[in-house]
Amino acid sequence: MAIEPASEIRPATLAPEEPGGDRWTLNFGPQHPATHTTLRLVLELDGERVLSCVPHIGYLHSGFEKLGEHLDYNQYVVVTDRMNYISPMANNIAWHHAVEVLFNIELTPRCKVLRTIIAELARIQDHLLCVGTAALDLGAFTAFLYGFSEREDIYDLFEDISGARFTTSYTRVGGLMQDMPDGWAEKVKAFCRKLPKTLDDMVSLLNRNRIFVERTKGVGYIGHDDAINWGLTGPLARASGVRRDLRKDEPYLCYEDDWDGKGSSAVQFKVPIATGGDVYSRYLVRLEELRQSLLIIEQLIDNIPSGSVNVLPNDKKTLPGKDEVYFSIEGLIHHFEQVMTNRGFTPPVGESYGANETANGELGFYFASDGGRCAYRARCRPPSFINYQCFPKLVVGHQISDVVAILGSLNIIAAELDR
């Protein structure tokens, strides 16, 4: 079946234009709390109705891809923290997943389980903020506070495991910075017991809240074919009925069958799909993904395999543990072999692409490697950037207050948008 060519997105609410009305131009951002971060829109309005919208981005451009050509595969992980800073762990994992595709490293089972748990915690962290602010932007403050209170617990969990709440930099090539501390699994379990109550509270606050529903239903519509054509991924695409989730379609970590080499099956979860394509559907999809993420964590947290979190250091791809570095000459030599600027990684020459399903969609890295210790080119496929470009089409015809609702539902993180 041939696919129809690209079509123009027209929201159903767009009335025929009346010339000579009360036209004016509004500069929205770059510093406005409802723009979430530093991004700017120039809106042409007829009264309060949006006639056209031109987004201006780049306020936070800091050359992350250029830096990627000058930092080695372990150093760059600190830059990924600063991309989508709502869920930095997910970026860490996505970066090193792509690096491991390039190096062709198979992780240890323990590392895979820990990374999967953390990736799902990061998804919960991201979705809680997005669901909360979607409500906040529409004036519902309570749901936002409920979400933030739970995010706080995830920050505590991340602090326990990585030493930092925000800029975690937790992954390393072929493993993790350190193993999880004693008792961490219990804390995760306690969190898993607590979260469903909060989600139920959010549901009862919002799902049938008349103001919330009327402000979100039918707003910011994008259909199935347009969502694909505009390159949307993640919850945005799934809210428009696109059945795609990298965790199912191109499985990695514990989403893959036989991940431990002993025949374990992949974690069980469902991929929620909505067909509404509007702000309300995006909210519902994220809400259901929160519950599915909890299910994944609960399947894994009791059966974390024993063993090392790093692949064997003999191949000189992973850093040795600090104990070895400080107390053995071999470890010290190995450490210097890894970190000195004239030594370091020896990836194969060529190009590769690795992608993860993060909370916002497909976060992938395309590497060109000339065999040196740093990537020759480290392209980031940022979901925010690609999801945001259909924004002008979504808001045209809506009221100015809907602009805020739609922006919140896209969950744009400007640091990732501009990189």
Place this chain on the structure above:
Amino acid sequence: MHEATQQVISALSEGFSDVDFSPSPLMDRADGAVGAEQIYVRVPADRLLEVMRFLRNSEACAFEQLCDLTCVDYLNFPKATDRYGVVYSLLSLSRNHRIWVKCFVNDPSPEVPSVTGVWAGAEWMEREVWDMFGVRFSDHPDLRRILTWEAFEAHPLRKDYPLRGRGEREDYEVLTRESR
């Protein structure tokens, strides 16, 4: 090579018998690891649009989504013959399958046709490549810089652009409380 990839490549060479696609893996791996399944085809710039339309619309290919569009500056790359490689990463959702298309262009005026008419989502990605690499996209509806500002002249992701810039910061007047 993956079965679906094989199908796409035979469809391509049937449809365009005069173009040398020379399909090859993004990375040559002796052990047939993950990267060996990532196949790219080369397409000359003057045939790009036709080939892309075919890849999207033909039944055998059905690449509904342009997953990513980027560029690599091969200035210092080992054994590279062309300067810029515009890399299209195509994704077929119905077949759950990817392919990469590379289009090589050179100085002094690197230019490839825009694929915004094929995939609407190419618009900002092409603007980004223009901004960062200075590769022009002909027939692009709105080819402005996207991440840097309009007055900026360089293309910072080119390999001959230094990491710390060329002192562009100094060209701009510092506004103090008094000068406002």
